[in-house]
Amino acid sequence: MIHHTEHLEQRKESLLNNSMFSENLFALYRSLFSLQFQSLQHLASIITDSKLIVDTTQYPMIQPHTLQFTDEIIADIKKMFKNIAALITQYQTAYSFDTLLANLDDNPELYKDIITALLSKDSTFEAIALNNKLDTDELIFMAVNAYKPLFIALKDAALQDITQFPDYTEGLCPFCGFLPDMAKIVESKNNKRFLHCALCECEWEYKRVKCVACGNENTDTLGYYSYEPDEKYRFDYCNKCNTYIKTIRITKQHDESQFDLTVENLITNFLDASALQMGYTRQ
Incomplete structure (x- = not known):
């Protein structure tokens, strides 16, 4: 932990x-x-x-x-x-x-x-x-x-040393089955997206262009809003199920270990406020 x-x-x-x-x-x-x-x-x-x-x-x-x-x-x-x-x-x-x-x-x-x-x-x-x-x-x-x-x-x-979950493509945690509280996109890992479990804090890779809640992959109904004062923060939304997930983009200039997603989730309530105001809900 x-x-x-x-x-x-x-x-x-x-x-x-x-x-x-x-x-x-x-x-x-x-x-x-x-x-x-x-x-x-x-x-x-x-x-x-x-x-x-x-x-x-x-x-x-x-x-x-x-x-x-x-x-x-x-x-x-x-x-x-x-x-x-x-x-x-x-x-x-x-x-x-x-x-x-x-x-x-x-x-x-x-x-x-x-x-x-x-x-x-x-x-x-x-x-x-x-x-x-x-x-x-x-x-x-x-x-x-x-x-x-x-x-x-x-x-x-x-x-223990298992960090990947082959053939797992779901938006729920592969370990405990609970919901993710946040996502991260890591430039140093080929811009892959990872979800973070709100309960056991497991992290797993998830497709970039896909709704975490409903699995929608239609780019016409998917998008994101960046937080202009600090564009590493954003929330990804789905207009099919009207849900969102907060995301942090970690550039190559930053060490991934500097970011604790449990803490990042707490301190990004401004993203929640914006998403809720636009009519989106958390999963």
Whole structure:
């Protein structure tokens, strides 16, 4: 896992000076990234056999309904839920996760139900959010950030040196099946486009002229808008399904490792605002 805190700290001055982040929001994400990094270090030490959960002979390599968690893994996830809830309410006092935390204590199976529903991307997730007095987006934020260290640890253990996924052409993550949060075009790699998973942070190559959401390849209905103050940023849109994905173009003059797509996704809310104003939605 990239230590996101370090990349966020490098952008602190510009984020605060340009009013892109408040002091509270910056502090929240800095603390969140630290929690996740600590969790990942612990999980990496206890996951000795990823084959219990991961099947590298298929895509996606993790199937929602075959997930199996040990007591140690559940204990770590439980700790993450409680710590993230405390962190959010520390900086955003209007939020409450009391019902969710109480229900998780009463029914440990809910931990598996949440991640299964998240990966399955069906109406079950919305029902779980409603039953726990949360908006769907609130539960998505909680679930993605609580499970992220586990899925990164599983990915690192299962893939190790595997960086390519032959014959895989889908817009969902080949490892966990979740959605990408951002894309990058890398000039030093023949201008190839790569998608970045919002959950396990896996990256995979994806066709340049193709909608990530619906697979549309008609150039008459595909395009992009560049951010004029800094043209390395843009969002690619599809007029067939009216979705968009944010993209960063990394030139040959820049080292690819300088860009942390998890952090880039956070600090490019100006792209989200423009896309939403034009009538596009995220996948």
